Amino acid sequence: ESVLTQSPATLSLSPGERVTLSCRASQSVSSYLxxxxxxxxxxxxxxxxxxxxxATGIPAxxxxxxxxxxxxxxxxxxxxxxxxxYYCQESNNWPLTFGGGTRVEIK
Amino acid sequence: EVQLLESGGGLVQPGGSLRLSCxxxxxxxxxxxxxxxxxxxxxxxxWVSSIPASSDYTRYAASLEGRFTISRDNSKNTLYLxxxxxxxxxxxxxxxxxxxxxxxxxxxxxxxxxxxxx
Numbered sequence: 001e002s003v004l005t006q007s008p009a010t011l012s013l014s015p016g017e018r019v020t021l022s023c024r025a026s027q028s029v030s031s032y033l034x035x036x037x038x039x040x041x042x043x044x045x046x047x048x049x050x051x052x053x054x055a056t057g058i059p060a061x062x063x064x065x066x067x068x069x070x071x072x073x074x075x076x077x078x079x080x081x082x083x084x085x086y087y088c089q090e091s092n093n094w095p096l097t098f099g100g101g102t103r104v105e106i107k
Numbered sequence: 108e109v110q111l112l113e114s115g116g117g118l119v120q121p122g123g124s125l126r127l128s129c130x131x132x133x134x135x136x137x138x139x140x141x142x143x144x145x146x147x148x149x150x151x152x153x154w155v156s157s158i159p160a161s162s163d164y165t166r167y168a169a170s171l172e173g174r175f176t177i178s179r180d181n182s183k184n185t186l187y188l189x190x191x192x193x194x195x196x197x198x199x200x201x202x203x204x205x206x207x208x209x210x211x212x213x214x215x216x217x218x219x220x221x222x223x224x225x
Contacts, residue, residue: 032210034212036152036212043215043216043217044202044212049211087151089154089211089212091211094166095168096157098151098152099151
């Protein structure tokens with residue numbers, strides 16, 4: 001089982017700032033990594049798949065990078081609607097696993 | 108428009124059973140793998156189970172210890188999760204999710220709450 005560790009647990013930032021979220025896997029997940037955004041009371045939304053591909057309708061300010069065991073989600077300039085929880089997920093191995101999440105909150 | 112509508116959640120006593128359903132529309136259900144993901148109150152996301160379009164195999168989280176069964180009826184565009192021997196730790200919102208690019212999840216239902224309590 002691949003364990004995904006996200007850091008930091010919480011980020012306190014202001015609109016307009018650049019944010020970088022980390023996801024580290026306990027074993028290689030190749031390029032089978034995705035990022036999701038979840039707001040309170042809502043289902044998660046797919047942002048990025050296969051490390052760096054934006055899902056349909058996702059703004060260009062969201063980007064993903066990395067390979068093997070270390071991955072990053074970058075939001076180039078935070079918009080008010082970006083304050084939320086973010087999860088990474090890998091699909092290279094069974095069982096599928098999610099990271100513990102990073103909360104991006106308003107400073 | 109893709110829509111996934113879960114139902115069947117509710118309050119159940121420990122040791123009891125529930126069957127969740129997920130009615131799909133807006134896409135060719137029989138062509139896509141489907142999944143269940145759950146989220147305990149205030150906690151993160153946990154993958155539960157997956158089934159490919161053809162139902163020729165299934166996959167489960169180890170924590171379920173054989174108590175849950177995923178199935179689908181492509182003629183009814185519906186995904187199911189039979190949950191037996193429920194425990195307090197199964198209390199969660201259960202989401203069905205459409206598979207995308209392998210085993211990522213591009214569309215999610217609104218979730219159905221399962222509460223296991225006496």
